[in-house]
Amino acid sequence: MEKLAALWKRPLFRIGLGLFLFLVLAGAVGGIYLTQIPPEQPIQFPHAFHVGVGAQCLYCHPGADSGPVAGLPSSGKCWGCHQQIAKKSPELVKLAGFIERNEPIPWVPVAIQPDFVHFNHQPHVAAGVDCATCHGDVAKMKTAEPQRGQNMGWCLDCHQKMRPQEFLRLGDCATCHY
Amino acid sequence: MTKKLSRRDFLKLTGVSAAAAAVLTGCGPASRYVTRRPYQDMPEYNQTGASTYFATTCMECPAGCGLILRTQEGRAIKAEGNPNHPLNRGKICPRGLTAVQGLYNPDRVQFPTRQGRGENSPQKLDWDTATALVAQSLKEAPTQAAFLLGAAPHHLADLADEMAAALGAPAPVVYSAYGWLNGMATLREATSQAFDTTRMPYFDLSAADVVVSFGSDFLEGGLSPLAYSRMFGEMRRNTRVRRAKLVVIEPRMSVTGGAADLWLPAAPGSEWLVALALGGRVAELHGKAAPGPFNTVSIGQASAASGLAEEKLEELAVLLAQAQTPVVIPGGSVLAGASGVASAQAALLLNDLLGAAGSQFWLSPVEQPAYSMKAVQELIARMNAGQVQTLFIHGVNPLFDLPAAFGFAEALQKVGTVISFASFPDETALASDLILPDHTPLESFGYQRVLAGSAGEVLSGAQPVVVPLHDTRASLDVLLAAARLFGGSVAAALPYTDEFDFIQQKLLPYQDARQGSITAPEILTFQSIFQQKGGWWNVAAPEIPEARISANLAGAVERAAAPEGKFYLHLIQTQMGDGRGANRPWLQETPDPMTTVMWNSWVEIHPETAHDLGIKDDDVVLIQSETGQVEASVYLYPAIRKDTVAIPFGQGHTALGRYAQGRGCNPAELLSAGLNPAGDLAYADTLVTIRPTGKTRQLARLESRVGVYGGGH
Amino acid sequence: MAEEYPQKWGMVIDLDVCTGCNACVTACSMENNVSFIGEDENAYGRGMQWMRVQRYWEGEYPDVAPTRQPMLCQQCGHAPCEPVCPVFASLHSEEEHINVQVYNRCIGTRYCANNCPYIARVFNWFDYDLPSPLNFYLNPDVTVRRRSVMEKCTFCVQRIKHGEAAARAEGREVADGEIVPACAQACPTEAIIFGDLTDPESRVSKLTRSQRGFYQYEELGTAPAVVYLKGGGEYGG
Structure with a gap:
């Protein structure tokens, strides 16, 4: 105890400790901030434009109403339309580059769940949950943006509100965690 | 500070x-x-996050069971049994389950290599150079090419047959440790003696009420463990009759012996006497005259020779006499001795005597292949005489699974070019000139003819479930390419464009037959259904020919008791199969069913014998035979004859990657080159001595584990 | 509706048919991403198998015979592991009537393993990484556990969930035998039968009424969901 008190009297120790706490806090704030902004994507894909010209969500994410994973479109699917469209923007040149090199596009997932959460799109779509409920209004987004506060409380809250009579099932740990 | x-x-x-x-x-x-890399062009059958299932054939052992592989995003996730396959009907064994650990094994041979017989550092080749080297070696002496193949896959063996004939070289030599451990050549000889045919015997347990096994460990080893396990389950659940009884006669309790109602450790070599005495007594109880050899041995004589109590044999005879649907199964180490043919013949004839022929006992339409260790020895003699210029090795690992006494290692030195098609760096591959890695079975097309496990005819189909992971190539394609480079009559005799085309040509007769599980108007439809369903089958069993009851049994000799201080060696068939399972970590970690030992070899000794020798559990002992010696930790096994010690087969690799190498001992070192009259390895006649080394090495056993903290029991 | 009467999953293990071949053990391990840990760790008794086949010798040579008991989490109705967990990582699923282990809650106190009479729980003493490309076969439906997490048999809850979701998507009830855990699916002799105990006509319900049936450590009052059928003897006819 005395040793600690002696340490506390040294100004350098106080400064060091302060610096340490500041760094921890800064790291945490930075980390939280990182999860709230859209990540850097290989191509600045404009969702707003595609939704605007009438593309349905299910056209590019066909698994959403039939399986656990919505899925990303194959680059072949992008190219199906875009090889007939003039590559005016630099983003489309990038797409052409991926196609030419026969490389998959390394998308960074935005709506991501940890390994221990098993989310299944199909029952949610079947229950009439709109895509925008969880993914935000992508018609107003350029690249996909992460949505705030998507934690377990948020899941359970919705489960309870939408289906109180089925909450035994929908509030069960094993519904998502296995 | x-x-x-x-x-x-x-x-x-x-x-x-x-x-x-x-x-x-x-x-x-x-x-x-994290990044997600979607497909460039998604296959239409695929959906991200959903599984796609493919039917194929398991090649982990030669039985030919049907698999369904669950794949997702182009990865093979899990092997499951094919519910429609007539052999396993959706069931699967540990070997099949770990097939994906072979496919994704980190120690695979990833590209063609100039190995230089393990002395130089391996050198990477491209496939064109590798194929040219094969053709060049063939051109040097086309008639001195030799093929040494395993019991699977059969489509490659068929091509090798045609290629050897085209080259004017001797016919390919086929063997497998499954074959010699189960005495396949002996069974063939016995069938031919007893029924004048070489069709494959099939024992239908599903409706049997008494099953007697003479040495056959049909649940774990045997020639078709899944088919027989499935039938065993059906037999025990069959409540229309009295609860079925299983009687097993063997020197060391196997998994099958453990499931038995009556286990009889007869002296090895005396089984034919027991079978004859039982037949005679059953006939007597039925009030009939015992035919042929069955009246030559009394229960008393059999008891004296086998060391089994007379009451036990009488009990068994009464059980058999009262049985409605009995069946007798010979197999395993009982066939692998000097009197193996006699024992197998006596057991087959006993089926006929008990009226099992045509109800529980069948002869399938499939011919038993003439696998024989004699042919292997002849090949080794040719190699030693310098008559082999090019040696192709596929599906076997002779430096591991042949007895060292065969001298294969020395003979290999006299071969011009040794070409291994191994997918894994096994002992033989490392001693080869070239390793031209084949795809693993889950990346390959192919077919396998089912030998045991079905009364009818089954051609099990294999197809790739994932794209090849590495720069490997189908061995059949390599041989075809080499034949094309060779040119002339050889190229003309093999007019196939590739492996797929070859398989298509071989399916033509099945399509023409218009019988069996697939009818299709033309071959492409036939082949696609063949792949989708996992094979073609016609399970109708043909008639059984009349039994030939001769007065004498071939090769009926009594074995002498083990001399003082010596023990008979028994080989245990484990989930490692012929040794190729040793590089699958989950096969290593799955406890042995009888001893619960993991990741190592052990030697089983009867507790009283061990006490007499002053040996305790986990002591390391030196096991010596006339031809070699190995060391292993002792497992005190309460269900083994006192004059016998047993070692599991499949461990003791000096190569084959990180999970197999330097683990346990290889009992093939102990075996002599002696063959029985049918040309099978007489491994059951091997005598060994046991000496303590003073060392102790604990075996990893499940049975000592109670709770996560160890200790206990 | 299934919502009003939640199903109770149960298992029957017929010891008369079990040959002790261990196919269930391998199948479970391959399905559930169970780590293999090598010889030395196994010798310490840290094996990760979620199920094991216990082999006991009975009798003296030559009348010696093994008895086998496949042992796995009994999915107790009154589970001793549940009340001792300080963080509610081991708790009861009211929906499926199984005991679930929530890996992300588990802090590794190992109280549950100490309290389990069946020794059905295993602990990740280390991180057991798979060398590439062995990790390619990992089942994406099952969480890969890290160090310091307790784990155990889940009755292949991922298969139950998938089966239920598929049935619900098609607007029907789950058929008997549609959902099978990996062990029951593999079992070469069909010694392991799985199904819904609330359906009196299911195959598993019929078998639980067998005269040969017994529970492991019934006297402890744990109300297991696994019924064993005694082997040997005479029956039928």
């Missing part, structure tokens, strides 16, 4: 803050380092 913030401290602090961020945000930032 002044506090100075060094660079190192600063880095530590940033690390802490990153960790804090990770904790506070539930690892959020980690997702920024």
